[in-house]
Amino acid sequence: MNPTQFAAIAVSAIFVQNLVIVYMLCEGSFFKALKTPASMTLFGGCITVATTLSSVFAWLINSFLLRPNSLAWLSPIVFIIIIAALEALAELIVSKFLPEKSNSLHKLFTASAFNCAVLGLVFLNIEVNMRGFFGAAFYGFCAGLGYLLAMFIIKNALERISFSSPPTVFKGLPIALITTGIISLGFMGFAGISIS
Numbered sequence: 001m002n003p004t005q006f007a008a009i010a011v012s013a014i015f016v017q018n019l020v021i022v023y024m025l026c027e028g029s030f031f032k033a034l035k036t037p038a039s040m041t042l043f044g045g046c047i048t049v050a051t052t053l054s055s056v057f058a059w060l061i062n063s064f065l066l067r068p069n070s071l072a073w074l075s076p077i078v079f080i081i082i083i084a085a086l087e088a089l090a091e092l093i094v095s096k097f098l099p100e101k102s103n104s105l106h107k108l109f110t111a112s113a114f115n116c117a118v119l120g121l122v123f124l125n126i127e128v129n130m131r132g133f134f135g136a137a138f139y140g141f142c143a144g145l146g147y148l149l150a151m152f153i154i155k156n157a158l159e160r161i162s163f164s165s166p167p168t169v170f171k172g173l174p175i176a177l178i179t180t181g182i183i184s185l186g187f188m189g190f191a192g193i194s195i196s
Contacts, residue, residue: 005135012139014149018149019150020151021154021183024180025120029112031176032111033111043151045144045148050083050144055122055137055143058122059126075126083119124143
């Protein structure tokens, strides 16, 4: 792959196919993570690691096991097992090397690994199988960065809305969903861009 293709993948994953803003994946845990910039960065980093590693392993298993043997119908189960195994491995590594942080990071790992954005990304990545191994890994990484970007955009928009006084009925989650929908309309301007 040449640098132009990597740039196209980055633009596509971060803006054109943003998991939160365009596909509306993972709205539940997404809004829970919008507390402080530190928690957002930590959660976004965990999502980025989860999407990158899940994309790599899913591409390998799909390319060398599922597709050649006509076992594509098993892909949802296999991909869920991959994501669960990666989450268990991350918890094992943290409990081994950082035992004092193990309990506090358990919820974070679970929320970031068992996240519909990660599973949705794996399916999006497999759907466009033309990227190859490095393209799949880079797409997973950039999709995680797009998730982090969406967190900061929506957090900033919600902070600005909190200075005005929306009607009581719209406070909280309703205004957050409406704001995400309006931002999504803005991102639809990127819809004509395609990877080639």
